[in-house]
Amino acid sequence: MAKRIVSFTLNGRAHDGVVPDNTLLLDYLREGLGLTGTKTGCDGGECGACTVLVDGRAQLSCLTLVGQVAGTSVETVESLAHNGRLSDVQEGFHMKLGAQCGACTPGFVMATEALLRRNPAPDDDDIREALGSNICRCTGYIKILDAVHHAAARRRGEEPAPYPPLPEKAA
Numbered sequence: 001m002a003k004r005i006v007s008f009t010l011n012g013r014a015h016d017g018v019v020p021d022n023t024l025l026l027d028y029l030r031e032g033l034g035l036t037g038t039k040t041g042c043d044g045g046e047c048g049a050c051t052v053l054v055d056g057r058a059q060l061s062c063l064t065l066v067g068q069v070a071g072t073s074v075e076t077v078e079s080l081a082h083n084g085r086l087s088d089v090q091e092g093f094h095m096k097l098g099a100q101c102g103a104c105t106p107g108f109v110m111a112t113e114a115l116l117r118r119n120p121a122p123d124d125d126d127i128r129e130a131l132g133s134n135i136c137r138c139t140g141y142i143k144i145l146d147a148v149h150h151a152a153a154r155r156r157g158e159e160p161a162p163y164p165p166l167p168e169k170a171a
Helices: 025-032 088-095 105-118 124-130 142-155
Strands: 003-010 013-020 051-054 057-060 073-075
Touching (some): 013 025, 057 105, 088 142, 105 124, 124 142
Parallel strands (some): 003 073
Antiparallel strands (some): 003 013, 051 073
16 A cells, blocks of 8 residues: 655644555544544544544545645644633533533534634524534534534623523422
């Protein structure tokens, strides 16, 4: 199998690696570099669990060869927290219970990060469109929408909306 040297920026740092031509970015990140935050889901581009950012755009790493990211900037979920503090998006998913089992969460977080970089005030339709390639089998999607709205508000410097009050029980 032919190999090549591939150079790109990974999570803000220059990276060079020698990889076989047929190496998927997902496998290289997880197995070659130990960055296991990017999850393996369907291996067919249908679930979004493997979403990373390539030059700021959400991209499925299970459908991307390492050679295709040469000269780009790749960001994984490991790049978001700083000095032990969660990013706005990670905080939103935590605070609004947008994650259950966690298998899909990194993909949703990275797709949300891409969305908020280009649209700091998305409405529900914008969120649904941006996250449409991501599948969750645990939460339903209402809490994920809430998580994105929370993160967007934080990023804009606003106080996120509190949970709505619980309905009162009939006497």
